[in-house]
Amino acid sequence: MSRFYSLMALAVIVALAIPTTAAAKDGKYTDKTGRFGIGYDESLASVGGLSARFQVAEAFGIQGIIAFDRIGVDVLNSSDSATASRTQNSAQFALRGDISLAVTRQASLGLVIGANIFRDSFSQEPANNTAGVENIDESQTRFAFEAGIKAEYHFTDWFSVHGEAGFVFAFVSRLTEISSLYTDAGANIDQVTNGTTTEVEGDNADGTVLRFGVGEAVGNFGFTFWF
Numbered sequence: 001m002s003r004f005y006s007l008m009a010l011a012v013i014v015a016l017a018i019p020t021t022a023a024a025k026d027g028k029y030t031d032k033t034g035r036f037g038i039g040y041d042e043s044l045a046s047v048g049g050l051s052a053r054f055q056v057a058e059a060f061g062i063q064g065i066i067a068f069d070r071i072g073v074d075v076l077n078s079s080d081s082a083t084a085s086r087t088q089n090s091a092q093f094a095l096r097g098d099i100s101l102a103v104t105r106q107a108s109l110g111l112v113i114g115a116n117i118f119r120d121s122f123s124q125e126p127a128n129n130t131a132g133v134e135n136i137d138e139s140q141t142r143f144a145f146e147a148g149i150k151a152e153y154h155f156t157d158w159f160s161v162h163g164e165a166g167f168v169f170a171f172v173s174r175l176t177e178i179s180s181l182y183t184d185a186g187a188n189i190d191q192v193t194n195g196t197t198t199e200v201e202g203d204n205a206d207g208t209v210l211r212f213g214v215g216e217a218v219g220n221f222g223f224t225f226w227f
Contacts, residue, residue, distance in 0.1 A: 029154035030103045032226055033058045037160075041065050041222030043094040044211075045116040045144035045168045045181065053224055058100070063114075065094040071192050074127060082127035088192050091119045098150060112150045112164055118142040118180075122191045134195075142177060144170035158226045165220070167212040175205045182211075 032055040041063070042048035049067030056062060069090040074082040096114030103109075121139035148166015155161070172178055180188065190196070 027105060028103070029106045029157050029160075030100075030108045030152075031058050032061070035226050037224040037226040039222060039224040041162075041224075042220050043096065043114060043116055044146040044148055044164065044166050044220060045094065045170070047092040047094040047116050047118075049092070051222060051224065053098075058103075060100070061098040063094075063096045063098060065092075065096070067092045071189065073192060075195070083130040084124055084133045084195065085127050086124045086192050086195060087122070088189070089119075089121045090188075093117045093119075096146075106154045108152045108154075110150045110152070111147070112166070113147045114145070116144040116146065118144070120188075124195055136195075142170070142172075142180075144168055144181065159223070160226065161221065161223045163221045165213055167210065169211075170209045172205055172207055172209055174203050176203055178205075178209060181209050 035055050037051075037053040037055070039051050039053075040049070041051035043065055047065050047067055049065055051063060051065050053061055053063045069088075071086075071088045073086050075084040075086065077083050094114055094116045096112055098110050098112050100108050100110045119139070119141050122136060123138075124134065124136040126133035126135070146166060146168045148164050150162055150164040152160050152162035168181065170177075170181055172181075176188075
């Protein structure tokens, strides 16, 4: 997370260094009605990536967060000839609503509610007619739901930072899915590096995960540039 905090600090410095040219509505930086924002954010379920926001009304906005990983490798033998081709795709998407509970000229406190979708796929096939290489082609879709409190501070009419904390609820069908809810966003590369299927004996499960107070010690943070 240290890299993210450095990025956020840089964004704040840049925002404060550029003169404000837009006029806030009625002197309130918090009123972004009808405006679009773009920046970085991480959902409570650890979908971290590009954030796009639209403020439908002064007290309600919608947000989408998207992240994507793709890995494609050819496994080589001692003669540098390909024995297998492996491809992994991992896409994460969060759709959230933001309801304002209290606002001042530059700060707001709100309720955030959202759903997270995780789509993972992995394939492996023999290369150069290599014997003993298993054909694998599988995919899975997972969901997680979240709700929390969000505090946002608007340094200018076009730049804001926010932090949030709350809880995450998810259904799980594999034991390996539990660990993914307790780590930062990013692809699980075990299949690509080991060439094994996720359908392993002893991994099947049926249950739920409930987390409260999700985030670092001071919660999850993000920033938005408004247009």
